[in-house]
Amino acid sequence: MKFLSFSLLLILISCTNGPVRQDVDDAPYRTSGLEQFFLPELPTWANTSASGQCFKKHNFQYLDFSKLSxxxxxxxxxxxxxxxxxxxxxxSYFxxxxxxxxxxxxxxxxxxxTLENVRGGVKHFKIPNGVREVEVIWLDGYIASNKVDQIKQMAQTSRFDERLPVIFSSCLSKQDLNQWLVENDLDxxxxxxxxxxxxxxxxxxxxxxxxxxxxIKKLMGDNVKVKFLIPNEIILPTEIVL
Known part of the structure; x- marks a missing residue:
């Protein structure tokens, strides 16, 4: 599979001073005719979030939204x-x-x-009708700051009964996050x-x-009020845009 040229790589990812991985995925180049809808895959060492200070375990596939649209x-x-x-x-397959x-x-x-499901209206992220306030918890920031206990403390109150809680992670996959929630008694x-x-x-x-x-406002709707929960005001998630 093609990898990004260095110049394009600088466009797609933020700079990071974290440790560098040397291994690169050697998956074969796709020949199903779908390559026109995919962006070149990031090498493993570039699969990182600078603001979240974390590496991604998986090489995610990024779609060419312009061509698909x-x-x-x-x-x-x-x-x-x-x-x-x-x-x-x-x-799930892997x-x-x-x-x-x-x-x-x-x-x-x-x-x-998957395309048929999406065009048919299937959604994996859907805000329930009537929800007007959402709190987005930046998990990577709490993990990097060793403040996960703050999330656990919030979960023991009635806070999340009043506002819909959304966990955001720029490095974990959905299945990895579900496993993390189980391990931390937050599932x-x-x-x-x-x-x-x-x-x-x-x-x-x-x-x-x-x-x-x-x-996220495009996913939740303009009528939903969104509040970010972060461990401190110094480092903010660069991946979330209102």
Whole structure:
């Protein structure tokens, strides 16, 4: 699979001073005809979040929102859903088999089935009707600051009964986050989640921006009030855009 040129790599990811990984995924180049809808894959050493101070365990697939929009008439929320659901499907597949790559025919089936679901209105991130206030908890920041206990303390109060809690992680996948919640006795809180599968370098106007991002107001609706919960005011998540 093609990797980003150095110049384009600088556009897609933020600079980081963290440790560098040397291993690079050697997955075969896709030949299913879908390559036009995918951005070049990031090498493993670049799969990081500078603001979250974390590495990503998985090489996520980033979609070309511009081409997909013009081909299938999809809007930004549908494009983000498509990418997230496709990556979730891939991870489920890899967790169920020792094979580390997807054959072109399987990839085409995964993509077409996911596309059909999204066009049919299937959503993996949906704010319940009537919700007017949402609190987005930046998990990576709490982990990096060793302040996870603050999340546990909030969960023991009635705080999340009044506002819908959403856990955001720019490095964890959905399945990794679910496992983390179980390990930290937070799986019964009822968190909604936005994870690394939802990040893409395209903005809602389908122009490419520097760094990966998700515009959460486009997913939640303009009538929903969003508040960020962060461990301190010094470091802010660069991947979330209102």
């Amino acid at each position: 013009s081909t299938y008439q999809l809007k930004y929320p549908e494009l983000v859903e498509l990418q997230a659901q496709y990556n979730e499907r891939l991870e 967790r169920s088999t020792a094979v580390r790559f997807v054959k072109p025919v399987e990839e085409a089936a995964f993509f077409s089935n 019964q809180v009822g968190f909604h989640s936005l994870t690394a599968e939802w990040l893409n370098p395209y903005s809602s106007d389908l122009s490419m921006k520097p760094g990966l991002r998700v515009e």
